[in-house]
Amino acid sequence: MEAILFFIFGGLAVVGGLAMVFNKNAVHSALFLLLSMTMIAGLYVLLSAQFIAVAQIMVYAGAIVVLILFVVMLLGAELGEIIPQWLTVRNGVMVLLALIFLTVSGTAVYDWLYSTQPVAGTVTDELIAQQGSAELVGQSLFTQYLLPFELASILLLVGIVGVVMLGGWRFVQHRERGK
Amino acid sequence: MIPTAWYLLLAAILFSIGAGGVMLRRNTLVILMCVELMMNAVNLTFVAFSHELGSMTGQVFVFMIMTVAAVEAAVGLAILVELYRQTQSVNIDDFDSLKG
Numbered sequence: 001m002e003a004i005l006f007f008i009f010g011g012l013a014v015v016g017g018l019a020m021v022f023n024k025n026a027v028h029s030a031l032f033l034l035l036s037m038t039m040i041a042g043l044y045v046l047l048s049a050q051f052i053a054v055a056q057i058m059v060y061a062g063a064i065v066v067l068i069l070f071v072v073m074l075l076g077a078e079l080g081e082i083i084p085q086w087l088t089v090r091n092g093v094m095v096l097l098a099l100i101f102l103t104v105s106g107t108a109v110y111d112w113l114y115s116t117q118p119v120a121g122t123v124t125d126e127l128i129a130q131q132g133s134a135e136l137v138g139q140s141l142f143t144q145y146l147l148p149f150e151l152a153s154i155l156l157l158v159g160i161v162g163v164v165m166l167g168g169w170r171f172v173q174h175r176e177r178g179k
Numbered sequence: 180m181i182p183t184a185w186y187l188l189l190a191a192i193l194f195s196i197g198a199g200g201v202m203l204r205r206n207t208l209v210i211l212m213c214v215e216l217m218m219n220a221v222n223l224t225f226v227a228f229s230h231e232l233g234s235m236t237g238q239v240f241v242f243m244i245m246t247v248a249a250v251e252a253a254v255g256l257a258i259l260v261e262l263y264r265q266t267q268s269v270n271i272d273d274f275d276s277l278k279g
Contacts, residue, residue, distance in 0.1 A: 002180070002181055003181060006181050006185065010185075010189045013189070013193060014189070014192055014193065014196065017193055017196040017197065017200075017216050018196055020196075020200065020209070020212060020213070020216065021196060021199065021200035021203060021204065021209070021213065026206055026208050026209055029208075029209050029212055030208075030212060033212045033215065033216065036193070036216060036219070037215075037219060040193075040219050040222070040223055043186070043189075043223060043226075044223075044226055046181070047186070047226050047227060047229075047230040048230065049226045049229065049230070049238055049241075051238070052222075052226055052238050052241050052242070055242065055245060056219075056222075056245070059245045059248070059249055060215070060219070060245075060248075063249060063252075064215060064248065064249060064252045067252055067253065067256060068208065068211065068212060068252070068256065071208065071256045071259065071260060072208055074260065075208075075259075075260065075263050075269060091203055094199060094202035094203045095199055095203065097198075097199070097202065098195045098196070098198050098199030098202065099195070101194075101195050101198055102191055102192060102195035105191040105194070105195070106188060106191055109184050109187040109188055109191060110184070112184070112187075121232045121233020121234045122233055122234070123229075123233045123234055123235055124233055133238075136235050136238075137235055137238050137239060137242065139235070140235040140236065140238070140239050141239050141242065144236075144239075145236075145239050148239075148243055152243055152246045152247075155246060155247065155250055156246060156249075156250060158250075159249075159250035159253055159254055160253075162254050162257070163253050163254055163257045166254070166257035166258060166260075166261050167257045167260060167261070
């Protein structure tokens with residue numbers, strides 16, 4: 001059962017990723033990205049990381065994909081490249097590079113699989129079922145990783161200020177000066 | 180019980196798709212989407228190792244990466260909108276003003 005779900009989620013995630021790359025229309029690309037992200041959230045549930053799965057759906061599906069779709073609509077940039085440009089030597093080399101990268105990382109995984117013994121940690125599936133995924137992440141986040149958590153809030157603030165500066169603060173100033 | 184290596188291989192495949200897309204596509208929006216896909220592949224690796232090693236650290240990392248991804252998407256798209264205002268294009272080959 002678990003294996004069937006893994007192949008459904010994983011297969012759809014890969015199909016979504018491929019469709020995203022090879023789609024001419026940017027809106028369709030964004031929707032295929034959404035499919036891929038949702039399927040990855042399903043994989044997180046299989047790995048008993050329910051909290052991360054919900055956060056994945058909220059942050060990626062709820063925020064990032066919507067943001068991308070808004071920008072696609074604003075710019076009217078839904079049309080991608082012209083199709084005859086696709087089959088070039090350059091693109092062939094790029095696909096080849098991606099395949100080489102896949103081979104290298106796949107070999108690394110294979111080596112790891114047959115050379116190491118897994119270390120047994122303290123957090124088992126039973127503990128997660130007992131205490132809850134969000135509680136365990138929260139415990140870790142607010143004790144051991146409190147400083148990175150606070151730094152993330154500063155990062156978000158910097159991001160907000162940067163986006164406001166980039167996206168039209170000048171025009172607001174113009175308008176005020178014009179009055 | 181699914182072996183962790185399967186998750187790692189799936190993440191490697193997804194990362195390669197993202198990396199290939201970044202190199203292949205000329206539409207900057209699609210390139211940003213491919214970067215998001217690569218980040219997701221890394222997140223999947225983190226969660227798989229967190230499950231394998233019985234530790235919550237991997238999931239905390241994923242939480243941080245999601246924060247960074249959200250900020251990155253917002254700033255990246257703002258830069259893209261600004262570039263579009265100046266060049267009327269989203270093709271990455273048109274953004275060569277730093278070339279000198």
